[in-house]
Amino acid sequence: MDPEIPILADIIAMARLVLARVVDPVTAQQVVGIITGMGG
Numbered sequence: 001m002d003p004e005i006p007i008l009a010d011i012i013a014m015a016r017l018v019l020a021r022v023v024d025p026v027t028a029q030q031v032v033g034i035i036t037g038m039g040g
Contacts, residue, residue: 012032012035012036015032015035016028016032019031019032
């Protein structure tokens with residue numbers, strides 16, 4: 001198993017929580033969509 005995958009998942013999950021609280025929910029969804037889209 002690649003140890004990098006769970007780490008990236010944790011980073012994305014934490015980024016989602018931060019964005020959801022700091023930024024508007026719609027903007028957070030757009031950012032997450034862009035990140036997940038770039039991540040493949």
